[in-house]
Amino acid sequence: MVAKKRVVKKTVAKKKNRLSKPPIVWQYRVMRFDVLSIFPDIFTSYLQQSLLKLAIERGLVEVHLWDFREFTEDKHQKVDDKPFGGGPGMLLCCQPIFDCVESVQQKSEEPGQLVMLSPQGRRLDHQLVTELAEYDRLVLLCGRYEGFDERIREGLKPLEISAGDFVANGGEVPAMLVIDTVIRMIPGVLGDETSNRYDSFAQSGLLEGPQYTRPREFRGMSVPEVLLSGDHEKIERWRHEQSLQRTRERRGELPANRG
């Protein structure tokens, strides 16, 4: 478990008079992400769309972008250099990364969990997303080129997270994946509070079964009769069976499948 418990506070508004019941006001802690990159502009459009945009507007999520170049002591704003011993490409240098991380961590009382996006890290999955969502602040380090000077790992001791067993051009898209998955766990972010409970990998640990919307018929394919029956118990049973079957067929290795 990597997480520090995320606190959800409940406050009861003061009674206006003795006759009326006090309204319950839920206050959610804001989750803060700091993204450190040499290409922070990649996030501009992403932050302005859909659920993330709404979460930011509602004050549930904050995303702060930082450019390593702003922290370099090099007069040409260089943040990378050739690897010792030769080899292709460039590596991100220690000085701008250390200074950027240390400065950004001091910008709030809570230094947060430092995360390095890396193909060599712990693979992102539902369990890790749940653990990350417990933090109040995540500081996401995005690499580029051939990656980071090893002393950045050694000195800053980040939690290394991989988006999967492949190599992306940079850590920005993997960082978006972290933000995108983690915010779904934050109370108030999803319109329907139950909707992440039924998602694949969530409460049941199974894959979600097939879903349908209108029309009832499309190109000779029809919606299963049970979903149109109005019998909620029968529908629940059918959905669970479908979910089990799909998980067995596609992801036999999932623990929920073995239980």
Ligand SMILES: C[S@@+](CC[C@H](N)C(=O)[O-])C[C@H]1O[C@@H](n2cnc3c(N)ncnc32)[C@H](O)[C@@H]1O
């Ligand atoms: C081209 S990659 C460098 C890969 C590095 N030379 C290696 O083989 O491990 C540049 C940066 O992209 C990011 N990156 C690439 N693939 C990733 C993955 N699967 N998950 C998370 N970050 C990744 C990392 O931040 C990495 O430092």
